[in-house]
Amino acid sequence: MSAKLEAIGLGKRYGETVALEPTDLTVQAGEFLTLLGPSGSGKTTLLQMIAGLVAPTSGRIEIAGQDVTHVDPGKRGIGMVFQSYALFPHMSVWDNVAYGLRMRSRSRDEVRTAVDAALAMVRMGEFGKRFPKELSGGQQQRIALARCFAYRPSVILLDEPLGALDKKLREHMQAEIRRLHKELGATFVYVTHDQDEALTLSDRVCLMNDARIEQIGTPSDLYDRPATRFAASFIGHSNLLEGSLADGAVAGSEPILLAAGARLPLPRAANLAPSSRHVLLLRPEALEFVEPKQGFIDGRIDDVVFFGSDTHVQLSLPDGSGLTARCSRTLSPRIGDLVGLTWDPYRTTLLHA
The missing domain is CATH 2.40.50.140 (Nucleic acid-binding proteins)
Known part of the structure; x- marks a missing residue:
């Protein structure tokens, strides 16, 4: 495996408040890495800096060996899925999924092919003419995923995308996200505070606490061989x-x-x-x-x-x-x-x- 995404000495401060200590993190191509930790641990700050939504105070970000620290979010080749879904209420499902492709000036045929494929991937092909208000929460989340997947980004960031769903639907969507990850072969970086979700989905888990990485390893590493008392008490x-x-x-x-x-x-x-x-x-x-x-x-x-x-x-x-x-x-x-x-x-x- 080769490194797809690297954070090198990446840190963030807001005045005297440390949101993330200088941090090194490497994510391999095709890996599903989850950033796990309690509120205030730094996981969302790290994800937002990778996405380009927050400027780092120190360090740099590399994607496929290229320094993208100061590159605009839309030019990093990254897709992002939010907890809030962020669907346009005045657009149909089909047009929501097509939006990112049109913004990238894809041809009409390319847009049609990519949107139909993305909707089929999330099993929502029959819902293209509906509007977000006509969908359930789980269906809206599928559309948010399809919109991200449509232009096939090589790195996909997911910020607590299942946080608003009930337990049964959440478990169903976990299985769907895992299936989609395997199908796409993209690099996923996923943020959650739910340890069960992290253990279920991830190739590796990056456990964060107090604005730094506490431990990183496979789910079984963190469960069976926690390195610190915090890791032992937080996992399982x-x-x-x-x-x-x-x-x-x-x-x-x-x-x-x-x-x-x-x-x-x-x-x-x-x-x-x-x-x-x-x-x-x-x-x-x-x-x-x-x-x-x-x-x-x-x-x-x-x-x-x-x-x-x-x-x-x-x-x-x-x-x-x-x-x-x-x-x-x-x-x-x-x-x-x-x-x-x-x-x-x-x-x-x-x-x-």
């Missing part, structure tokens, strides 16, 4: 148990973390650099119930929440801290029961506190 459901290493753990004896009133085993591959405090990440699905005193630690069941495909169990540990376990429907945990908890130490992650 997390149990974070704080403690200290048992004497001799760093020197090579059996690695043990003293946490939650118990001695908890650690994977030998864990980063056991000396530190006064560490955090053990336990994913709820990694936990298994056994008889009391037969696991690594005991917990008392405080609450049981049914989620359809599985059940989430809230437990209190010996030191009063809480923990969540996920179990199948074949188990019938009862509030008030004392249970033992066990897990594969290699399904845990040790982080510095």
Whole structure:
């Protein structure tokens, strides 16, 4: 793969306020990269600078090896899809999709062929004569995508395009966007604060926090091997148990973390650099119930929440801290029961506190 898009030392300040620390980011040709993070993390600022809608304070942007930092947005060869759809209400669906092509002075035949192909791609070929007000939210989003895809940009930016949709329609559109990405072969940069959406869609996820990149990697990298406490808590459901290493753990004896009133085993591959405090990440699905005193630690069941495909169990540990376990429907945990908890130490992650 070759680099399609690069941000090199790209940063943005508004007076004393830092919207994005100087940042390096490389997106490969044909990749689906998602910028994920909470509000104020810098993800939208980064996307807007790539699009040319916001001027950077420092650094530069390259597309296919060409410096486009000061190139007008319309001349960067980029397509953009907004959360608001931004459809022209006085134009038909067909004319909305044709608008960008006409602005690029394409011939009438080229416009007709490209619009028909784009509408077919999003499965809206029969809606060309309708107006935006006659469409549902999901249909309007499809038209916004078709308008972007019609002129076949090599880089497509999507700024929380599914944020206004209900859960079921959102999940359907996620599948559609993933299909369209494969069909087009274009480079997608997608912004969302929804972690499930990021994990579902992406080849790689760029997790952002406090105006900088926290971690970047595949969805499984971020879920299974978070590099920081923030990454561990933001991605997926997390149990974070704080403690200290048992004497001799760093020197090579059996690695043990003293946490939650118990001695908890650690994977030998864990980063056991000396530190006064560490955090053990336990994913709820990694936990298994056994008889009391037969696991690594005991917990008392405080609450049981049914989620359809599985059940989430809230437990209190010996030191009063809480923990969540996920179990199948074949188990019938009862509030008030004392249970033992066990897990594969290699399904845990040790982080510095």
